[in-house]
Amino acid sequence: SEPPDPMQPELTGHEILAAHVTGLWPEADGDEARLVLPLPLAPVRGDEAGLTYDFALSGRSAGSTRLSDLTCVVFDTETTGLDPATDRIVQIAGLRIARGRLTGERFETLVNPGRPIPAASTAIHGITDAMVAGAPDMTGALTAFHHFAEDAVLVAHNAPFDMGMLRRAALETGVYFDNRVLDTILLSAMVWGQSAPHTLDALTARLGIAIPPKDRHTAMGDTRATAEAYLRLSAALKAKGLDRFEDVLSEVRRHRHLIEDANVPGPAHGNPPA
Secondary structure (H helix, E strand, C coil): CCCCCCCCCCCCHHHHHHHCCCCCEEEEECCEEEEECCCCCCCCCCCCCCCCCCCHHHHHCCCCCEHHHCEEEEEEEEECCCCCCCCCEEEEEEEEEECCEEEEEEEEEECECCCCCCHHHHHHHCCCHHHHCCCCEHHHHHHHHHHHHCCCEEEECCHHHHHHHHHHHHHHHCCCCCCCEEEHHHHHHHHHCCCCCCCHHHHHHHHCCCCCCCCCCCHHHHHHHHHHHHHHHHHHHHHCCCCEHHHHHHHHHHHCCCCCCCCCCCCCCCCCCC
C-alpha cells in the first residue's frame, strides 16, 4: 500500500503491480520459501501502440456508480467441464475497462487443473494436458487474477457459471472474489426482452461483433467479444434510463427466472455456457 519508488511517490506498490498485470505473494516449499512475482514475456510488435494507463481513473470515479464511470474486468474461463462443483479451470482471461473504454490491460493464463482434461472438453476449447503441464496451478493463477481484478466490477457472459468456478476454487486456494458482478445475458434481456436468444453467438451477431472462429471458446477470444458487447449494452441501457449499477441490479430481479444473479454469494451454478 506504500510507494516503493521514491521517484514515483504517487504510485503504490499495488498500483505498480496492477500496471504490470501481476501480483506478489509468498510460497512455502518444505523448509524453504520464496516470493513469487510472475511477469509475462511478450514479443515486441511494431504495429501496436504502447499502453498508457491513467492511475487516477479509479480514484476519480470511486464515488460514482454510473456504468460509464465503473472500472470493470471482463473475464471468461475455460474448464474441464460444466459443473462448478466438480470441474476445474484450465484457462482464464480478463480485460480491463475504465470510464467506458478498454484500457489495453489484459490478463491471460493457462491453468494446470491437476487432473486430465476430458477429450470432450478439449474438442471444444482445444486445450490439452500437454498445454497445461507447465502452467500455474489453481492457487497461483487465481491469486494473480485476483490482483488484476481487485476492486473492479466483474463482467461475464453467464456469470453464475464463471463466478461459480471462482467461488468453488476458493475452498482450495483461499482466494475469494467478493466483487460486484454484471452479466451480459441479463443486460441483453433488459435491452431485447427475455424471449430473444441470449447466447454469446446470438448477442454478438445482433451487435455486429465478429468473433474469429479460431478465437471462439478460447478465454481471451470470448472475453474480448463479451467486453465489446458490454460496452454497447451499457450505451443501450443508458438510453433506457438505466445508468447506474444499482438501477441495473434492481432490474435484474425481474429476470431471475432466466438466470440467477451472480451477486448472490455462495455456490453459483448457472446454465452451461453457450
